[in-house]
Amino acid sequence: MKTSEDLRTKLRSIDHRGYPAYKDLRGQYDFGEYVLSIDHVQGDPFAAPSRLSVLISGRRAGFPAEYYDTYAKRITLQDHLTRLFGAQLSRGSMQAGGSGKSGLLAVSRCGQEVLERTACRIQTGNNGAATMRGGQSAGSAQAGAAGMGAGSGQAGSVTLRFEAGFPAHGRTIGARELEKMLFDILPGCVRNSLFYRRIDQNRLKAAIELCEDQQAAREQLPRLGLCAFIANGAVLPRLSGVSDRPMEKAVPFRSPASMEVTLTLPNRGKVAGMGIPKGVTLFVGGGYHGKSTVLQALQNGVYNHIGGDGRELVIADESAWKLRSEDGRSVTGVDISPFIRQLPGGRETKRFSTEDASGSTSQAANLMECMESGSSLILIDEDTSATNFMIRDKLMQQVVSPAEEPIIPFIERVRSLYEDFGISSIIVAGSSGSYFHVADHIIQMKEYVPLDITEKAKAAAEAFPAFSTKQDRFPAYSQKRVPKPYMALRKDDRLKLKAMGVSELSLGHDTVELRYLEQLKDSEQTMALAYILKQLELTAMDGRRSTQELADLMEKRLDEKGLESLFEGQDVRSSLARPRRQEILACVNRYRKLGM
Numbered sequence: 001m002k003t004s005e006d007l008r009t010k011l012r013s014i015d016h017r018g019y020p021a022y023k024d025l026r027g028q029y030d031f032g033e034y035v036l037s038i039d040h041v042q043g044d045p046f047a048a049p050s051r052l053s054v055l056i057s058g059r060r061a062g063f064p065a066e067y068y069d070t071y072a073k074r075i076t077l078q079d080h081l082t083r084l085f086g087a088q089l090s091r092g093s094m095q096a097g098g099s100g101k102s103g104l105l106a107v108s109r110c111g112q113e114v115l116e117r118t119a120c121r122i123q124t125g126n127n128g129a130a131t132m133r134g135g136q137s138a139g140s141a142q143a144g145a146a147g148m149g150a151g152s153g154q155a156g157s158v159t160l161r162f163e164a165g166f167p168a169h170g171r172t173i174g175a176r177e178l179e180k181m182l183f184d185i186l187p188g189c190v191r192n193s194l195f196y197r198r199i200d201q202n203r204l205k206a207a208i209e210l211c212e213d214q215q216a217a218r219e220q221l222p223r224l225g226l227c228a229f230i231a232n233g234a235v236l237p238r239l240s241g242v243s244d245r246p247m248e249k250a251v252p253f254r255s256p257a258s259m260e261v262t263l264t265l266p267n268r269g270k271v272a273g274m275g276i277p278k279g280v281t282l283f284v285g286g287g288y289h290g291k292s293t294v295l296q297a298l299q300n301g302v303y304n305h306i307g308g309d310g311r312e313l314v315i316a317d318e319s320a321w322k323l324r325s326e327d328g329r330s331v332t333g334v335d336i337s338p339f340i341r342q343l344p345g346g347r348e349t350k351r352f353s354t355e356d357a358s359g360s361t362s363q364a365a366n367l368m369e370c371m372e373s374g375s376s377l378i379l380i381d382e383d384t385s386a387t388n389f390m391i392r393d394k395l396m397q398q399v400v401s402p403a404e405e406p407i408i409p410f411i412e413r414v415r416s417l418y419e420d421f422g423i424s425s426i427i428v429a430g431s432s433g434s435y436f437h438v439a440d441h442i443i444q445m446k447e448y449v450p451l452d453i454t455e456k457a458k459a460a461a462e463a464f465p466a467f468s469t470k471q472d473r474f475p476a477y478s479q480k481r482v483p484k485p486y487m488a489l490r491k492d493d494r495l496k497l498k499a500m501g502v503s504e505l506s507l508g509h510d511t512v513e514l515r516y517l518e519q520l521k522d523s524e525q526t527m528a529l530a531y532i533l534k535q536l537e538l539t540a541m542d543g544r545r546s547t548q549e550l551a552d553l554m555e556k557r558l559d560e561k562g563l564e565s566l567f568e569g570q571d572v573r574s575s576l577a578r579p580r581r582q583e584i585l586a587c588v589n590r591y592r593k594l595g596m
Helices: 004-014 019-025 071-092 175-191 201-223 291-302 359-373 394-399 414-421 454-463 523-540 547-561 563-567 581-589
Strands: 027-030 035-040 050-056 120-122 158-164 226-231 238-240 243-246 260-265 269-277 280-284 314-316 321-323 331-334 352-354 377-381 424-428 441-446 449-452 497-500 504-507 510-513
Touching: 004 019, 004 027, 004 175, 050 175, 071 120, 071 158, 071 175, 071 201, 158 175, 201 226, 201 260, 201 314, 226 260, 226 291, 226 424, 280 291, 280 414, 291 314, 291 377, 291 424, 321 359, 331 359, 331 581, 352 359, 359 547, 359 581, 414 424, 441 454, 497 523, 504 523, 523 547, 523 563, 523 581, 547 563, 547 581
Parallel strands: 280 424, 280 441, 321 377, 377 424
Antiparallel strands: 027 035, 035 050, 050 158, 120 158, 226 269, 226 314, 238 243, 260 269, 331 352, 441 449, 497 504, 504 510
């Protein structure tokens, strides 16, 4: 392995040469406390930044083994180190002038959620074994940094991936500026964020303990017959529509006494809050009183959150699916017959396909795909739902007979979803009381304070049986769908992938619309979906595996080998975050080249 002085000498030898000479820098360099790897060099100062990584052996990094002995704690430790490193980089980035991205130093920007990312990887066992989500060790997994030198397979070793804009003046190398970045700025960033003895150990301990409490709370939900939990004192409102940070001086959440439960957590001890039982729960109330705020907190409760977020102990079933209408989405071969009977012109709905779904057909398809993904909790806001999918009142039934209406509204299936399939529903409604008849619990939000009005609402509903409350059992439907490979795609060896925030990704010349997947939180998850879709299309969609089997295959791969496995021997990028199984299937289902 080359030394840091070899790198310094090489830098000085290429100063003022043409930009392509930077390519000679690729390789690993021993800086004593860590190994610097220059993995990819940008071809132009205006191109995507160069990709670098540092590796610190477990012995030098010094993080306690109990901080990464389970999947959740490892991800929390990785997240914490990424944030610390990012804070250090922000102080040194752009200190070198020049053209294009000269002087840029950047790492993944973490939001309020704690996500598995390729930006940081903690080695957890011998031979590169990675800790799986269940806490087991996957002995064959390569957790990153293979071939990076001593310590790369050592338990506790830290790999941190980041980006750097190699300086240039025009297209002439500015090696002196890069030398400053790599020898003056970077070492301090590494030392102050990636060594246990140098960081704020109390802050790290607090993050790990919070993770333990969040996981303990999540594990207690099924034992207590709950699908979600909101701790007393939680801050649910966000700062603004463009900021996910907590609102200042917000009304803290307080459970109605009738629904209050107490969880016993390993670090915080007894924590009281509102337990939302499995079944059908309805949130009602006036506009701007906090109904949708509760639902948004619950839909994000599938993730752990950082301390200070306010929603640290808002915990939802991790398979929860935010269901909504999605005008114009592509649907391929979905059996929507439980909700949409035969369409005009004799069009069949047992294998429904369209390039331009309506509000009701898209929501029906979304729900059937939700069931296909294995979700056991559905979250619905009437504001983002198709009205004719949700309800159909008596007056409309008298004017337009049931025989002329192909839609079976959700209200007629919601009980069967729970009683026959174990799928709970949490529904926000502000304009219709029709769901009073079928809900198990009814909560009114009043100035952000929840009130249990179940008995009052049920009594009122008896006097006004104005809406359909017919409860049919779910009919038999087709669950297995087998995608066909898109052969033209397999001939393209240089398939370009791109993520446009959390709203869209592109695979070659094809785009996949994701803007209505509200539980996608980070553009790095979108980028990971692009890589996942590419891998599934090129290697797994063989005309025999069902969509569920494809999801199982990808989940196993990510569990055992990590996100790095998506690069298949290529340089690992620092720009992926792991999506859930639900978003993986949702992405596959929205791919317009999908054949069934």
